[in-house]
Amino acid sequence: MASPFEVLDIDPDASEADLRRAYRERIIEAHPDHGGSTAEFQRVRAAYEAAKAGRELEAPPEQEEIEEEPEPDDGPEGAHVEYLNYAVLDDHGWDVGDSDLFGKAGDADLDPVNHGKFVVEPGESLLEAAENRGFAWPYACRGGACANCAVAVVEGELEMPADTILPPEMKAHGIRLSCNGIPLTDEMKVIYNIKHLPGLDELRLPPRPFEQAHASD
Numbered sequence: 001m002a003s004p005f006e007v008l009d010i011d012p013d014a015s016e017a018d019l020r021r022a023y024r025e026r027i028i029e030a031h032p033d034h035g036g037s038t039a040e041f042q043r044v045r046a047a048y049e050a051a052k053a054g055r056e057l058e059a060p061p062e063q064e065e066i067e068e069e070p071e072p073d074d075g076p077e078g079a080h081v082e083y084l085n086y087a088v089l090d091d092h093g094w095d096v097g098d099s100d101l102f103g104k105a106g107d108a109d110l111d112p113v114n115h116g117k118f119v120v121e122p123g124e125s126l127l128e129a130a131e132n133r134g135f136a137w138p139y140a141c142r143g144g145a146c147a148n149c150a151v152a153v154v155e156g157e158l159e160m161p162a163d164t165i166l167p168p169e170m171k172a173h174g175i176r177l178s179c180n181g182i183p184l185t186d187e188m189k190v191i192y193n194i195k196h197l198p199g200l201d202e203l204r205l206p207p208r209p210f211e212q213a214h215a216s217d
């Protein structure tokens, strides 16, 4: 079985910064939107966690005294996000506008890939939080210039520092970009994978724009 460092294609003695850099490169290659698969994405994610944990275990203790952890409620808390996959709505005869959509999803006992909850930690975007918990949500540019990563915010608010693509009427209906979207509320409900929603399809980029551009050179 390959070691975490072999999966990440990096030397075991590499620095913390190089480990993070290798992870970011590998996780993009492994993403289903970029030619990888969900299994490969989760394998790279697990390798990164294992490599980080190994590094922490190997780190020599520099101080005998253990400093007290700060009180958890002294710092900013994350946002609790309940998510639902747009792809399952049709199967159940549900609609984005259903008033009790998330209640129905809760009763349907859906797979965790399609429905569940996670916490977006301070400093994470919504997409990063999903990826850091092993989910492969869609994206392409990660820079606010396509609709691949769009989500429908059903409850709460998501701030987008970068957005050059969404028309005002879509934003008025709660459509936001998850790649740079930061929760402004403690609780949120979002529908992800809405890239095929009418009006968003034409704002999408192909999953692998650069490879396709080179292929047609």
Ligand code: FES
Residues within 6 Å of the ligand: 138, 139, 140, 141, 142, 143, 144, 145, 146, 147, 148, 149, 150, 177, 178, 179, 180
């Ligand atoms: S991935 Fe293109 S705007 Fe988010």
